[in-house]
Amino acid sequence: MIDVKALSKSFGDHLVLDSIDQHIYPGEKVVIIGPSGSGKSTFLRCLNLLEEPSAGTITFDGQVITDPKADIDKIRQQMGMVFQHFNLFPNMTIRRNITLAPVRTKLMSQAEADDTATALLKRVGLEEKADAYPAQLSGGQKQRIAIVRALAMKPKVMLFDEPTSALDPEMVGEVLEVMKELAQEGMTMVVVTHEMGFAREVGTRVLFMDGGKILEENEPHAFFSDPKEQRTRDFLSKVL
């Protein structure tokens, strides 16, 4: 579904991603872990071109998205993204946060989008917040809304960039719960996270990144019980 070939990214002289090759198959739940500065967020942000790769190609559903002629807006409509800091639009109600993109990109009429928003809000138990503003919500509620906002575009893949890192510990559970449900429904997911429990339970494949490279990858059970690389073992012994 997403094919990454020889992807490199540098900021000035600093090489953040060092020639990464990777393929993400439909229905996979890929969890990316690694120390900070390892390039995992940059890798994720390259997948929908929020970061422009310095070299390499990314192909999504047969379209080369790193081609300068690719219609990046059209491609992004099919890739949902959830951010660490939620990035809800504070100047709009929750309903409008959710319906703005589907309506403006002509995916839905306003009435259809409103129905979709209501259904999605009900699913995450926040239907009474439709007319509230983001500032009136807790962090966990904001992140659930942010997930729902991305889902309203009916994406084929969902990218999560440390979705629980900015949350109070007691709110992490409610967000992970929504992500688990999404995984069970068969959504293709790429998740950058520090939640090892989530990686183990939900992930179908775990990637360990360090120094701009994918050092090790495996299915979660084998990855956590029998890591091959010394660097992975050091990292896991610190976080587990």
Added chain:
Amino acid sequence: MLEGLMGIAGKFYKAFIEGERWKLYLSGLGITLEMTVVALIFGMVLGVVVAVIRTAHDQQRPGRRNILLSILNALCKLYTTIIRGTPMMVQILIWGFVIFASSRDKVMVGIIGLGINSGAYAAEIVRGGLMSVDVGQSEAGRSLGLNYLDTMRFIVIPQAFKNILPSLGNEFITLFKDTSLVNTIGAAELTYQAMRIGGRNYDYMPPLIGSALIYLAIVIIFTWLQGKLERRLRQSDRR
């Protein structure tokens, strides 16, 4: 003492009441306000366009430079440099006596001069406002598949507008007072009327002091309205 006061009252009577002269101030004030509002709208539109062009140019992804955008950006820079680098008074005189020397509609000429001047300042204010909005906001908009202009229009500009409202209020007040410069090219605004009445009575004190008080009153009223608007826009911040 009493005689002195009576004398001053008489002067003001002559400058404002006699021969229904207050009507002249009123019509002058009307034209002043008309010029302010139209020039402000003109300047704001110009300012937003220039600010969006300059921000879009600066935010281009490296390797995907757009030639048209570079030309527009250079034009915008030239415009702000010229307007901000020359005196308002000289600009008004050039509009009135050089570019539109044969035009009889001096109010319109004044509006053009004021609007173009105000646009250059508004552009810098708006540009600062656009940059003050968290980059995560436009990333979120773009990641949903919205294009650059929609992201600007629905997400970034409304938030920027709230941030820059105090500066825009100041710009409005400056513009309102600067309309008095247009009297030099003969637009019949408030200062022009005051000068004419002063000339006719051989006494400039009452009409000039009077018009100053009128400007002051309008600025005070406007500042009050601005405070109300700011409180309303902060609605979405309430918890």
